[in-house]
Amino acid sequence: MSAAAVVELQGICTKFAQNFVHRDLNLRVEQGQIMGLLGESGSGKTTLLREMLGLWQPSAGTIRLFGFDLHTDQVVEQRAIHRRLGMLFQHGALFSALSVFDNIAFPLRELKCLDEDWIRRLVLLKLDMVEMTPAHSRLMPAELSGGMVKRVALARALALEPELLLLDEPTAGLDPDRSQNFVELLGSLQQALGLTVIMVTHDLNTIAGLASHVAVLADQRIIACGPKEEVMTVDHPFVTGFFSADRHKLL
Amino acid sequence: MSAIPCLQFELGKVSLAGVWTLAAMQAELPALLPRLTVLQKEPNAVWDLSCVERLDSASAILLWRTWGERWPEQLVLPEALRETLQRVANLAPVAVIPDRRPRSWLEIPGQLLLRGLAEVRGVIALFGQLLLDAIHLFRYPGEIPWKEFAANVYKSGAQALPITAMVGFLIGITISYLSALQLRSFGADLLIVNILGISIVRELGPVLVAVLVAGRSGSAMTAQIGVMRVTEEIDALSTMGISRTVRVILPKIAGLTVAMPLLVLWTSAVAMFGGMLAALLQLDLSLVYFLDNLPRVVPVSNLYIGLAKGVFFGFIIALVACHFGLRVKPNTESLAANTTTSVVSAITMVIVINAVFAVLTRGIGVPKL
Numbered sequence: 122m123s124a125a126a127v128v129e130l131q132g133i134c135t136k137f138a139q140n141f142v143h144r145d146l147n148l149r150v151e152q153g154q155i156m157g158l159l160g161e162s163g164s165g166k167t168t169l170l171r172e173m174l175g176l177w178q179p180s181a182g183t184i185r186l187f188g189f190d191l192h193t194d195q196v197v198e199q200r201a202i203h204r205r206l207g208m209l210f211q212h213g214a215l216f217s218a219l220s221v222f223d224n225i226a227f228p229l230r231e232l233k234c235l236d237e238d239w240i241r242r243l244v245l246l247k248l249d250m251v252e253m254t255p256a257h258s259r260l261m262p263a264e265l266s267g268g269m270v271k272r273v274a275l276a277r278a279l280a281l282e283p284e285l286l287l288l289d290e291p292t293a294g295l296d297p298d299r300s301q302n303f304v305e306l307l308g309s310l311q312q313a314l315g316l317t318v319i320m321v322t323h324d325l326n327t328i329a330g331l332a333s334h335v336a337v338l339a340d341q342r343i344i345a346c347g348p349k350e351e352v353m354t355v356d357h358p359f360v361t362g363f364f365s366a367d368r369h370k371l372l
Numbered sequence: 373m374s375a376i377p378c379l380q381f382e383l384g385k386v387s388l389a390g391v392w393t394l395a396a397m398q399a400e401l402p403a404l405l406p407r408l409t410v411l412q413k414e415p416n417a418v419w420d421l422s423c424v425e426r427l428d429s430a431s432a433i434l435l436w437r438t439w440g441e442r443w444p445e446q447l448v449l450p451e452a453l454r455e456t457l458q459r460v461a462n463l464a465p466v467a468v469i470p471d472r473r474p475r476s477w478l479e480i481p482g483q484l485l486l487r488g489l490a491e492v493r494g495v496i497a498l499f500g501q502l503l504l505d506a507i508h509l510f511r512y513p514g515e516i517p518w519k520e521f522a523a524n525v526y527k528s529g530a531q532a533l534p535i536t537a538m539v540g541f542l543i544g545i546t547i548s549y550l551s552a553l554q555l556r557s558f559g560a561d562l563l564i565v566n567i568l569g570i571s572i573v574r575e576l577g578p579v580l581v582a583v584l585v586a587g588r589s590g591s592a593m594t595a596q597i598g599v600m601r602v603t604e605e606i607d608a609l610s611t612m613g614i615s616r617t618v619r620v621i622l623p624k625i626a627g628l629t630v631a632m633p634l635l636v637l638w639t640s641a642v643a644m645f646g647g648m649l650a651a652l653l654q655l656d657l658s659l660v661y662f663l664d665n666l667p668r669v670v671p672v673s674n675l676y677i678g679l680a681k682g683v684f685f686g687f688i689i690a691l692v693a694c695h696f697g698l699r700v701k702p703n704t705e706s707l708a709a710n711t712t713t714s715v716v717s718a719i720t721m722v723i724v725i726n727a728v729f730a731v732l733t734r735g736i737g738v739p740k741l
Contacts, residue, residue, distance in 0.1 A: 196705040204395060217703030232394070234401050235430070242433045245464055281394060282428040313455060314428075 127152050127285050127317045128173060128340075133182035135168060136276030140167055143179070144341040150334075154285075155311060155318040157328045157349070158339030161359060166321040167211075169285055169338065173319070174208055175199070184258030186285070204228075204283040211293060213261040213270040221248075221273050222258035228280045247276040251311060269298045272306075281308065286311075288320035292327045302328040325363075376400055377431070379407055386411060389423035418446040422548045427453045432460045458637035463495065464724065491717075495695045498617075502625065502691075507616050517623050524627025528589035529635060535588070540639035543580060544572065544646025552654040561655045565662055566739070568636055568647040569670030574737065578642030578681040579726055586718040590693040593624050594714040597697025598707045621698075625690040627634040632686025640678060673737035681729055685722050692718045 127151040135143040142165035150156045161167045171177040172184060175191045184191045186202050193199060215224050225244045229235055235243070245255055251272040271291065278286060292300040292308065304327055306349060311318055311331075322328060328335065328349065335353075336346040336361055345355040353364050377397050378389040389550050391584070397404065419439075421427070427709060436457070450455070475483075509516050597620065600606045606616050644666075652656040696714035698705050 130590055218705030232398065234398055239430070239433060239437070242437075242460075242463070246429050246433065246460060249459070249463055261703065282430065 125149060126248075127187060128152075128319065129185040129188075130173070131183050131185075132167075133169075133172065133184070134180045135172070135177075136180045144338070146182070146338075146342045148336055148343050148346065150230070150317060150319055152317055153315065155331055155333045157332035157335045158319060158338060159323075159328070159363060161334060163325075164338050166338055167289055170208075170289055170321055171317070172218065173287060174206070175203070191213075192344055204281055204304070205283055206287060207281065207283035208287045209253070209271070209274050209278045209289065209291055211289040213274035215270060215274055215277070217262050219262075220258065221260050221265070224262070225277045225280050226271060227275065232281075243280070244276075246357075247280055249274075251276045251278065251306060261282070267294050268303070271295065271303060275307070275310075279314070281315060284317060286316045286318045287323060288318065288322075291320055292322065292324050297326070301326065301330070307331055329338050366372045377404065379404065381407075381411065381414075381417070384414070384416065384477045385418040385420060387416075387420045387423065389425075391426045392424055393426055393428040394430040397431060397434075398438075407625060408434065412440065415440070416445065418448070420448040421442045421453055422450055423449050424450070424453060427456050429456060429460060432456045436460045440448060445598060461712060488723055491695070492700065498621070498695050498698070499690065501617050502622060505615065505622055509618065511544075515618065519617055520619065520623035521627050524623050525593075525631045528585065528624075528628050529631025532585060532631075532635060533638060536584055536635055536639045537642045540577070540643035541646040543576060544568070544643035544648075545650045547571065547576070548647035548650035549654055552651060556655065561657065562665075564647075564651050564655060564657065565665045566669045568651075569666050570645060570674060570738075572643045572647065573640050573670060573678050574674045575726075575730075577643060578636045578678050578685060579630065579722065580643075581635045581639045581682065582685040582722040582726075583719055585628070585635065586693075586715055586722065589628060590689045590709050590718045591715050593690060593693035594697040594700075595707065597621070597694060598710060601698070601700050602702045602707065611725030621694045624694055625661070625687060626643060628686040628690040629683055630686075632681035632689075636678055636682035638673075641669045669739060671737045677729070677733050677737060681726065684725055684729075688721050688725060689718045692721060 126149045128148070130146060130148040133143050133146040134141065148169075154298075158166050158169065168177060172179050173186070173191075175184075176191065187205060189198065189202055191199070191202065214228065215221075219227065222244055225247055226240050229240045229243055244258065248255065248258060253269065253272060253276070256271075257265075257269070262273070265273065275291075288307075292303055295303060304342070307318070308331055310316070318331075320327070320331070332349055334341050334347060335349040335351060337355070337357070338344075339357065339359045344357050345352045345360060352360065376390050377400060380387045380389075443461070458614070471705045509559075519655045548564065548568055551564055552561070555561055555563055586713060597606070600620070605621070610617060611618050648657075648659055652659060693714050696710040700710045
């Protein structure tokens, strides 16, 4: 089982109305990689992420997570797969009616086998991991700043210590300083927990600071995928355009 | 390779092995917890973690609790696992944060009263703002939001025509049918015209429409304004120098105030038609006779009272809906609560105003026999 890739997409086709978003797209992410998913606006990066989560079914092709087909009819198996991954949505997607504490405790309580004291310690530990204090745990999502929303959402995504973490624009909307902190935080957590990470981002600094591998989505498919030093040298208008400005930053 | 967490205790030495993660542990937990509780009473045991493959923070907390929140005296711990446990150890023990103090029974009615008064004040303030806006629009007629007004008349009026017609028709049939059964036993068949005329035109038509519209358009208005607040669209409007009351709230209130009497007229007519049909089938009362006698036995002032109620009801429903829409806080719970309160308050207000109307107009439009 350990030989299976964490995420494996084969022959994915996605169609919105008459427009192809993905056409015969293949992608493979191995254990421990930090894969940055690049592409122009509207090239279907977020759609691809949603397909990996099973929120959107592609018109054709198979998606395998940890070697299991995502679209099985087995409810129990599907839930088991979903517990092995965490997702950080672009705008946090915190439950607005629950406090910070309850947001992070929610996936833990869903397991229905942990006692309250255990959950409380775990939540405070996660909050500590994302550099927030117990005092923050009483706040409601509406009372948080943008950066705090991201960090709480990360703590919630990490609550079950997933093996796979999906990030949608993790640093969008943060100032450069905060964004740098967030990248460092993600990096240290990834090392500590041994996560596999797939992230969609536009920010070159995030890629430079975090990603070990890069996949480029253009022309409805993955045109380049590999260690970021290799991908940078690919001769494609999007790649050269994207990297030309700050090529030195990546090195 | 053993995927499940293993625990062995012999000769004062506790050996852990396997994968100690929440996912792997979940199935084993009922068996594991009692064994760990027993080990709590062995403070001098040697803990050997050298065979543990993975240790996540949930298991680290479990071990830390078992150890009585301190490092055991004798511990064999691989470097790779030390960091996870160290992080748990570094976490300052935090006392349970107490909930807000329990409220005494005396506070609850008081708070309800204060909250109710605050709502009334809010509605009055909104009404005052609307008056100021109306004066402003009177001076600058070019700013009147005609398009939004027309859209609201269409949405809350024209689109409500089918549902109000259907409900009105069925209620008309029901009332007529039940009254006909009673009247026939007295031989007073012809009075069905009086009963239907007064009850539908004066009472049932307006109240029925008001309840339907409060559920249909009132909730929609509260939800729309509420979501606009959640997504900061209201703030975006203000930023462009556009008054939220003039552009969002005034057209809704004016639109419903205009649409309601028309809906009342429409629903009363359809309900009357349903009543006429039932009378024809049940009492053999011809439609021509019914229509000939209706204006004679039901004074036209009843119709005016019904339409006036429609105007008032429409205004109140929209005002209450907009007030609660503006009170939505940026979370889903508040949106749900305010939409509910909006519809409930609007219907209650309609019933109260209807009672006031009934008392004030008791001498008008009732035929003297």
